[in-house]
Amino acid sequence: MAKLKGTGISSVNYPTGMNLGGDPTQALIHMTTTGTFVISLASCDLGQGLKTVLAQIGAETLGVPFENVLIDTGDTDTGPHCMGTFASRTTHRAGNAIIMAAQEARKTMLEIAADELEARPEDMETDGQGFVRVKGSPDRKIHLVNLALAGHFKYGKTVAGRGIFFKPNLGIDPETGKMDPDSTEAHACVMAEVEVDTETGEVKVLKLQSVYEIGRQVNPKLVEGQIKGGSVMGLGHALYESTEPYYPSPEHRPGGFFEYILPLAPDVPEMEIRVLEYPSADGPYxxxxxxxxxxxxxxxxxxxxxxNALGTEISTHPVTPEIVLQALDAKQSKS
Amino acid sequence: MASKIVTFTLNGRETEVMVKPLTTLAKALREKLGFTATKCGCYEGNCGSCTVIVNGEPVLSCILPVEEVEGQNVLTLEGITPAEGLHPLQQAFHENFAIQCGFCSPGMLMVSKALLDKNPHPTQAEVAEAISGNLCRCTGYDPIIAAVLQVAAGSNGNQGGSHE
Structure with missing residues (x-):
């Protein structure tokens, strides 16, 4: 009986979104009287930071400070349409919809600024600090609050925009079988080092080295958080988590977190993360x-x-101690 | 059975609450007293999100009858949160991205505070062990451990907030 170490590798291509019925997500933007841009969405933030990255995308396109953007999400009764937060689609879909809506809103914003500054709309630019100014004459500028007040109370104009992401469903070519099921694809490679106790069947993950190619990062700290959290969730799926881990009968399914085993803090391996950025053609930025x-x-x-550690051929997960010991028995009886 | 009045110290103040027998501390805090920072993830003592500090020890308030804290000293997240700004642990959680969905955070903060009060300079393994009764699905624990170690590294011996 021994503790054996092994190394394994995986590589993954992962699709963004799906192409059923156009996979639409809409965004509506309007500017309030205080110069805040409200972006209404039905897309939901699960804690991964969606509201933050979508506000970043909105602020970038509008040319206004991040603080001037308010993301209003989560009410499917009153919000515009979203297919949902799944298939790794929402930053891509909602981000594209927001860019489209923000471009329309920005156009009206620049028109009002041009009227106020007695210049042409095409000569307007944003400084990203809360002002719209005349190109080449940085002193001729108007703050967003004054611009918003002028729009509402002087010109009777609504600074607003509509956006939608829509990918036409082209179906399957009957001759070739060719289809276009997703949008862009991200890529990853993970190397794992483990230690397996051949007496108890317990597995300890010692190290996870991850490389992710995910296009442009909107927010690198949130990217890192997603990769770390995902790594530990994946560790749980690999070693512990199953709805029916030991018994085939549904009534023996786990009823709580003592039976459905999640990774805990002491299970966290050393993690090393690298991110590569090859921007996608159709994603927002x-x-x-x-x-x-x-x-x-x-x-x-x-x-x-x-x-690799055991010389076994386990092809299922979670690899519980029971699975490890069975695989070792199978290997022994073969030899 | 008839309701009874339980008296205890909550975040430094004498507090009375009238409850049916076997009402849990978590339920009394959230539903009777309006202290909703304490979260209940599982209601059976498995997930740790309901952790509060009783007489310096982290306890699971979702399985503790409130009668058990009669005369005791109970500290919740509200009790360590200053009127303005953040407790050093809250600030470190914020800076280290130790919060994603946020549901485990109140329990993680309380169990971390209980650790640092007893052991101001824990090792990484000691922090991991201290929070090992608390589930987090989002962060992978690593940023939480980093946040606690950051506070320990800058520790001035007062992790207390205002209601010690």
Whole structure:
């Protein structure tokens, strides 16, 4: 009986979104009297930071400070349409919709500024600090609050924009079978190092080294958080988590977190993360979706590492101690 | 059975609450007293999100009958949050991206505070062990451990907030 170490690798291509019925997501933007741009969405933030990155995308396109953007999400009764937060699609879809809406709103914003500054709309530019100014004459400028007041109370204009992401469903070519099921694809490679106790069957993940190619990063700290969190979730899927881990009968399914085992803080391995940026052609500012893949890519790397350590051929997960010991028995009876 | 009045110190103030027997501390805090920072993830003592500090020890308030804290000293997240700004642990969680959905955060903060009060300079393994009764699905724990170690590194011996 021994503690054996092994190394495994995985590589993953991961699609962004899906192409059923156009996969639409809409965004509506309007400017309030105080110069705040409200972006209305039905897309939901699950805690991954969607509201932050979408506000960044909106602020970038409008040319206004991040603080001037308010993301209003989560009410499907009153909001515009969104297919949902799934398939690693929402930054890509809602981001594209926001860019489209923001460009329309920006046009009206610049028209009002031009009227106030007695210049032509095409000569207007934003400084990103809360002002619209005349190109080449930085002193001729108007603050967003004054611009908003002028729009509402002097010109009777609404600064607003409509946006939608829509990918036409082209179906399947009957001759070739060719189709276009997703948008862009992100890529990942994970290397796992594990230690397996051949007496107890327990597996300890020692290290996860991850490389993710995810297009342009909108917010690198949130990207890092997603990869770290996904890595540990993937570790849980690889080693512990199953709705029916030990019994085939549904009534023996886990009823709580003592039976459905999640990774805990002492299970966290050393993690090393690298991010590569190859901007996508169709994502907002080159974004690719990568949220889900962070929990998927570690799983085959960890299972491969276990097989490397033991010389076994386990092809299922979670690799519980029971599975490890069965695989060792099978290997012994073969030899 | 008839309701009874339970008296205890909550975040430094004498507090009375009238409850049915076996009402949990979490339920009394959230539903009777309006202290909703304490979260209940599982209602069976498995997830740690309901952790509060009783007489310096982290306890699971979702399975503790409130009668058990009669005369005791209870500290919740509200009790360590200053009127303005953030507690050093809250600030470190914020800076280290140790919060994603936020549901585990109140319990993580309380269990971390209980640790640092007893052991101001824990090792990484000691922090991991201290929070090992608390589930987090989003962060992978790593940023939470980093946040606690950051506070420990800058520790001035007063992790207390205003209601010690």
């Amino acid at each position: 080159g974004v690719k979706g990568f949220g889900e893949m962070t929990a998927n890519a570690p799983i085959p790397a960890i299972v491969n590492a276990i097989n």
